[in-house]
Amino acid sequence: MNRVGLSIKRFFSNSSIYVPYVLLAILIVLVVSTFLSRFGYQSLFGVSVVISDSMEPALRRGDIVIYFRESFTLGDIVIYCLTPNHCIAHRVVDFMVLDTVNGDRLLIITKGDNVDSLDPPIEIEKIIGKVVFVMAREIWIPLLAVAVAYLVRDILKTLVLGYSYAILFIVIFATVLSVYSTIPRPINAEPVKPSLVRLAGVYFQLDSCTLSIRYINAIPMILTEVEVNSTKVDIVDFNPREIVVKPGEDLLRKAFEYREPLVIKIEALLNRVGRLSGEYPILIGGLDPQISFVNGILIARNLNCFPITINISIRYLDNNSWLWINRSYVIDGFSQIVIEPPKYAEIAYVYVYWLNQGEVKWLGLPMKIR
Template identity: 50%
Template sequence: MNLKRFFSRLTPLVSKALPFVFVVFSLVLSLLVVFTVLSRFGYMNLLGVSVVLTDSMVPSIRPRDMVFYFNAGFGVGDVVVYCVTPSHCVVHRVVDFIVLDTVNGYRTMVVTKGDSVDVVDSPVEIGRVRGRVVFSIPREIWIPIAVAFLVYTLYSLIKTPIVGYSYAVMFSVALVLVVAVYAAIPRPIELETVKPPVVNLAGVYFGPSTCSIRVRYTGELSLTNAKVEVNSVEVDYVVLYAKEVVIKPSPSLLRESFEYRKPLLITVRASLNNVGSLFGEYDLYLGGVDLDISVANSTLVIKNLNCFPITVNVSIRYLDNGDWVWSNKSYIIQGFSTLSLEPPRGALHPYAYVYWYNQGDKRWAGLPFGKS
């Protein structure tokens, strides 16, 4: 009897409170719609909602779960929402950051991946990230609430006795609901030929002790094979590691690059776990040290302290039978090698002039050697 009386008193209260709850819910939903639409288009990006359609984030986020995101700082391990188009957004976890040096300056790229997939996504600009996911609502909760809201909206619309202000309000609420569904659920993209994800290189480094070039990248996947070209000529790699490939260009290419400041154009095409691809082009300028020139026991000693060869021109001026004579000759000194020259037989007062190029600049040194 008391229970019946309780429900008899509760029913009028619920009937009176339900319209108020409906209005508050409509206002909150309207604000979420506005913020989500603005966020999708990149204007006043504060917060938004999105509904996950795939199972790529299972078990942390299931299909048809609703996520709420805020425009807040994020790092590796955070779940973020990034939008390829205003109607196509992706909810994935951050696994890496890449900084690219482009003609327009440095650009920060974000690499994401679903928890239940093995392949990382193609890098996206950090500006496309709409926010960090702060919490999610299971599908068992938000779907019944949305259905109840829709049913109540339609019921109120049907019960409207006249076509006027009330009908306009109900129609506006229904329109907001439609827009909310459009904004929250990403529209699928039409199927097309899928291109493997491209991961850009992290850098190219020259090893002065071995004359090797290391091409490195940062990412989750491993290099499985690679094709490297130097100045449009394919070069066999020495070692292929998981995160880098090591090559050794021909000594003549290195010599020309050092002497005349000709950049080495390094082009790399590689596979990542046989599911993605890596491509990059880098200009590499080769540095080195000058020749070490000395005289020991009347012998001209020219040392090449670099791993690559260097062209050297030696002009010797000496006195022969009372006349001054010039002797000119060019040599190529191999890497980490020494060239020793004795003065011409019978030469008096020999003086050597040694010329070579370093980064396009002509260098020289002169010193006496031999018998005076």
């Protein structure tokens, strides 16, 4: 038993000689890998210290994160660097594809768990790694203090600072500089002009006479102005992915009758990124009026939400003379008009004319036969 105890004691006594060299090797690998990743070179992993509260409670100020260069997906925490000494560790919340003249570019949308707004989109090439391990500040700070105390004790015992200790202190100093550097001035994102994303579509809702302007993306719209044919329109409903506006009735009537496209001009601010801007034409379709007779009375129903114009000509026989009545009527949306034949008409024929997409349509029917 005594021999075994002495052997174990001798092993730990001798192994303590190699502790500085093991620490030295580990620190050198960490420093080299971290510097490579910070300056845009390929590296397998790196280490960094959290210096903000934007990711609490997942990452707290003072925690150490170790990241590896590997694939990531929604929900992962990734690290990207704006400058070699200013990196951000945030969670991936969305991917987006930007259509450019040089082809499609994949962008990453990130967000801090402790903040409400999204980060500006970043290119996937700027991601230097995915966080795979977090060491709490309550663990690594005491360990570092113990390691430093151990080294100081050995230095005081030997009275001579060996080369290994000198190199070790240099590496520790470089590590601190690389992973806990001073915070630079804030970097302001430049607005992106013109549109950062394309609209998903502009849709006309025939039941409510509203225009729905939609786009699909993780970047919310925060302020929006919409014009229809150079006329500012009121916003009926608004959310970060859709704007609903209601154009004037006269604009809709002309668009339906004369095939005049509505030109939708939108100026929308995208959260912290840029703006969505452009003009988008849309044609307004609709239904023909419904013409019917009930007991010799003409009923013209407008099945659209916007007003339409109809022209009614009545040719009738009165006292052996053929006469004409010509009138124009504007029928409000989802409304109807009732036209009776002339009081003293012996015979009457009615002709109804209207426009649909620039095309003249008509219907002629006998209205009264003696």
